[in-house]
Amino acid sequence: MATVQVPAGRSVVLPEPLQLDSGQQLAPVTIAYETYGELAADKSNAVLVCHATSGDQYVASVHPVTGKPGWWDRMVGPGKPIDTNRFHVICANVIGGCMGSTGPASEATDGNPYGMRFPVITIRDMVRAQVAMLAQLGIDRLYAAVGGSMGGMQALSLAANWPDIPERVLVVGATATMPAQNIAFQEVGRQAIMADPNWQGGAYYGTGRAPDAGLSVARMAAHITYLSEESLTEKFGRRLQDRQAKSFGFDADFQVESYLRYQGLSFTTRFDANSYLYITRAMSYFDLAEEHGGRLGDAFERTGARFCVVSFDTDWLYPTELSRRLVHAFNATGTAVSFVELSAPYGHDSFLLDVPALDRVVSGFLNQ
Amino acid sequence: MSRLRPDLAIIARNVEPGSRVLDIGCGDGVLLAALRDERGCNVHGMEIDAENVADCVAKGLSVIQGDADRDLVFYPDASFDYAILSQTLQTTKRPDRVLEDLLRIGRRAFVSFPNFAHWRVRLSLLWGGRMPVTRLLPVAWYETPNIHHLTISDFRALAAERGITIERAWFLAGDRHMGEAAANFRAEHAIFLVSR
Numbered sequence: 001m002a003t004v005q006v007p008a009g010r011s012v013v014l015p016e017p018l019q020l021d022s023g024q025q026l027a028p029v030t031i032a033y034e035t036y037g038e039l040a041a042d043k044s045n046a047v048l049v050c051h052a053t054s055g056d057q058y059v060a061s062v063h064p065v066t067g068k069p070g071w072w073d074r075m076v077g078p079g080k081p082i083d084t085n086r087f088h089v090i091c092a093n094v095i096g097g098c099m100g101s102t103g104p105a106s107e108a109t110d111g112n113p114y115g116m117r118f119p120v121i122t123i124r125d126m127v128r129a130q131v132a133m134l135a136q137l138g139i140d141r142l143y144a145a146v147g148g149s150m151g152g153m154q155a156l157s158l159a160a161n162w163p164d165i166p167e168r169v170l171v172v173g174a175t176a177t178m179p180a181q182n183i184a185f186q187e188v189g190r191q192a193i194m195a196d197p198n199w200q201g202g203a204y205y206g207t208g209r210a211p212d213a214g215l216s217v218a219r220m221a222a223h224i225t226y227l228s229e230e231s232l233t234e235k236f237g238r239r240l241q242d243r244q245a246k247s248f249g250f251d252a253d254f255q256v257e258s259y260l261r262y263q264g265l266s267f268t269t270r271f272d273a274n275s276y277l278y279i280t281r282a283m284s285y286f287d288l289a290e291e292h293g294g295r296l297g298d299a300f301e302r303t304g305a306r307f308c309v310v311s312f313d314t315d316w317l318y319p320t321e322l323s324r325r326l327v328h329a330f331n332a333t334g335t336a337v338s339f340v341e342l343s344a345p346y347g348h349d350s351f352l353l354d355v356p357a358l359d360r361v362v363s364g365f366l367n368q
Numbered sequence: 369m370s371r372l373r374p375d376l377a378i379i380a381r382n383v384e385p386g387s388r389v390l391d392i393g394c395g396d397g398v399l400l401a402a403l404r405d406e407r408g409c410n411v412h413g414m415e416i417d418a419e420n421v422a423d424c425v426a427k428g429l430s431v432i433q434g435d436a437d438r439d440l441v442f443y444p445d446a447s448f449d450y451a452i453l454s455q456t457l458q459t460t461k462r463p464d465r466v467l468e469d470l471l472r473i474g475r476r477a478f479v480s481f482p483n484f485a486h487w488r489v490r491l492s493l494l495w496g497g498r499m500p501v502t503r504l505l506p507v508a509w510y511e512t513p514n515i516h517h518l519t520i521s522d523f524r525a526l527a528a529e530r531g532i533t534i535e536r537a538w539f540l541a542g543d544r545h546m547g548e549a550a551a552n553f554r555a556e557h558a559i560f561l562v563s564r
Contacts, residue, residue, distance in 0.1 A: 308425060327432050328442035336412070339432035340421040357418070361425050368428025 009034060009057070009064070011100055012136040018095070018129055024119040031133040032100025033057050033092035036076060037084030039139075046139045047082060047366070048130065048166075049091040050147035050154035053222070053279055054271060056099040059091040060084070065270045071352060074359075081363035087143065092133055094126040094154075096278040101129070104274035105205060116202035121278060123150070123286045127157045131165065144168035144366055148351035149318065150279070153286050156299075156326075160288055163303035170365055172310045172351040172358070175322035176288040176296055176329070182317060185225050186280040189218030193273045202274050215273040216264030223263050228314035228347030232256060289329075296329035307337040308365040310358065312350040314343075338365065372402060374543045375454060375480045375559050382478075382536070382561065383407055387449035390414065390473060392436050392466075393456035397424035404429070412448070414439065437461045440469040448474040454559075457481045458514045464526060471532065471564050480559040485519035485552045504556050520552040527562060536561040 009032055017027035034057040039046060049059050049072065060076040062069060076082045076089055093101035096118070104118035134140070145166040147155040152174025159169045175182075193199055196214030204210050224232075236256040240246070243253065252258040289296040300307075307330055311323040320341045330337035342357045344350035351358065372380055376399045383389060385407045391400050394413030397420075403409040413431035415421050424431035432439075436453070437460050451474030453466065458481050460466045470477040482504040483489075492500035499509035507513070518526075520539075527534055539546050539555035546555060 306430065324439075327434075328439075331432070331442050332444055334444075334447055336430040337432060338421070338425045338430050339434070340418050340425065341433055342418060342422075357422055360422050364422065364426030364428070367426075 009100055012133050014129070014132045014136065016132070018125065018132065020119055020125050020128075021122040022120055026095065026102065026119060026121075026125075029095060029102045029129060029132075030100065030106070031092050031095070031102075031129055033090060033133060034059065034061060035091075036060050036089040037078075037087050039088040043139055043141070044143060045087050046134075046142050047087040047089045048134070048142050048145045048155075048158075049076065049082070049089055050127075050130070050145065050151035050158075051091060051094065052147075052149035052151050053283065054219075054267065054276075055151070056097065057091045057093045058099070059089070063270070066266075074354065075362065081359045082146065082366060083363070087366070090134070090137070090139075092130050094279065095129045096121050096126070096275055096282065098272035098275040103272065104202065104278055105272045113203075113205040115205065115274060118274070118278060120285075121282050123153050123282050124157050124161055124291070126282065127154050127161065130154070131158070131162055134165075140165065142166045144170060146170040146172075146362075146366075147174070148172040149174055149348065150283055153283070156288060157286075159303045159305050159307070160292065160299040163300075163305070166303075166305045168308070168365065169305050170308045170310075170362065171323075171326070173312060173315050173318045173348055175286075175318050176299070176326045177290075177322075178284055178286045179322065182225075183284045185221065185317075186284050188221050189280055190277050192217040192221070193277060196273075199273065202277075204273075210268070211273045212265075212268040215268050215271065215276060216261075218264075218273075218276060219267040219271075220260045220264040223260060225317045226347060226349045228316070228345060230314060231346050234345070235259075296326070297332040300330060300333055300335050303335070305335075306368075307335060308361065309337065309339040310351075310361055311339075311341045312344045312347070312355075313341055314345055315348045315350060317348040372398060374540055375538075375557055376402075378538050378559050379452060379454065379478045379480070380407065383409060383450055385409070388412075388447070389450045389452060390443070390448045391452040391454075392440070392470070393453060393459075394420075394424065394429075394431060396420050397427050397429045397431060399452070399454070400424070400429050400431070401427050436466050436469075440466065440473065443469075443473045445472055446475060449476065450474050451477045453477065454480040455482070458516050458518060460516065463516050463518070464530070467526070467532070467562075468530065471562065476535070476561060476563040478559060478561055479523070480557065481518060481523070482514075483520050483552065483555050483558050484517040485521065486556050487553050488556075490553075502556075520555060520558045523558070523560060527560075531564070533563050534560055535563055 014029040017025040060070040093099040145155040152171035193214035196211035198209040199211035241258040292299040311320040327339040344355040400411040451470040538559040540557040
């Protein structure tokens with residue numbers, strides 16, 4: 001990532017320092033964002049889409065680095081389930097990220113990149129920054145907050161901590177409390193980055209060396225957790241990559257190995273390794289129940305929002321049981337909630353892929 | 369409410385306007401939508417089938433995918449004015465516990481079920497010696513979701529045993545209402561309004 005130049009898109013600079021959960025302050029803070037669709041005169045149609053771990057603000061527009069379509073292009077756009085003919089969709093890069101919002105690669109006040117001097121942030125800090133951004137944009141109510149995976153956690157955190165902002169909250173493939181297995185996978189990713197000698201304690205900016213190997217391994221490991229066993233078998237099986245027989249060496253003999261190496265490598269062209277450390281740390285810390293005295297139900301006591309929670313039957317990273325726990329907390333407080341476990345073959349990544357049933361639920365929930 | 373199935377129409381007519389309602393096994397949400405739109409109720413649903421839940425969400429209803437045997441315990445006491453269980457009691461693993469949960473969650477409950485003591489069912493067993501396949505019980509014994517068949521008299525007995533008050537009862541033969549006389553023999557279908 002050290003070589004990647006991020007083109008300047010739209011951004012706001014927050015007027016106040018951001019007070020973080022750690023007790024530290026972050027200033028100045030830039031939030032890079034994109035919008036789609038017109039904001040109504042009465043500002044009643046704003047929909048905040050929150051991105052996942054490796055996502056960014058380019059939810060429905062061509063990614064400036066990869067040239068690929070937006071990460072939720074199939075969901076957001078004119079006539080799509082999140083219909084930009086009707087809604088003003090806002091998507092911001094999270095703080096700690098690397099697509100224009102303030103993160104570890106940004107300049108600190110001494111003119112040098114933060115590196116590991118960047119403060120550890122939480123999901124709530126990411127949301128706090130987006131709330132401040134919305135205020136800068138003159139928006140104090142959201143028709144809806146929507147997110148999958150880490151985006152879903154942000155949407156939940158928004159409803160719990162800023163209960164007057166969202167009128168509807170749609171949470172796909174997420175959890176209110178990060179379970180041990182996910183913390184474990186995230187730690188594997190971070191250790192892979194930190195074990196790369198090019199990481200240099202995080203101070204690799206401008207050295208001409210970046211921990212691409214470590215970031216690549218982190219991405220490979222994470223990528224496996226996003227897929228289902230079924231989809232890996234279907235897509236690759238035991239097929240060999242461009243060869244007739246096994247090489248009896250350590251090349252990428254299998255298609256699945258070649259695929260993962262490609263995924264890992266291409267990730268390093270668009271993502272900063274330190275951002276990966278900070279963002280996964282924020283996820284590991286996420287526990288809405290803990291933030292609210294140990295009772296998840298209490299987190300949502302003050303919100304009048306309607307919720308819709310969706311899980312996928314093949315998602316073993318954020319299994320249905322986690323969504324069910326969340327729904328039971330809503331039930332306990334009498335909150336208006338819908339919940340459905342959809343059947344889709346792609347594992348956790350189902351929320352990004354072609355699942356018509358999800359389109360139906362999203363548009364149904366948003367059009368009520 | 370003429371478009372509702374007859375048993376649902378009876379329930380809809382007898383729910384007090386503005387009530388807080390939980391419909392367990394709400395299907396595609398037709399009763400909930402009617403209660404919301406025509407009786408001004410605050411409606412919630414539970415449904416086991418994902419496709420049905422998606423239909424409900426598309427109607428703007430708050431419905432969670434869940435199983436009456438497993439998920440009712442997560443609702444707090446007295447959180448609804450009415451809990452509704454239509455055509456579902458006979459499909460649960462422990463109908464007695466589900467009934468107890470209905471009256472824990474709701475101040476009152478509507479329970480409707482097909483009557484297994486209807487004369488056609490009796491005849492089928494008596495003369496044919498086979499498990500009956502009728503209009504209300506259209507599926508063969510080996511694939512029916514109805515694992516705990518009951519009769520009107522069975523329900524009354526269970527209510528008496530558990531100290532449950534039967535406030536009102538309605539009986540249907542075909543789509544026609546009928547009186548209480550010999551209901552256990554003549555009714556295909558019963559709807560009870562119960563409370564503690």
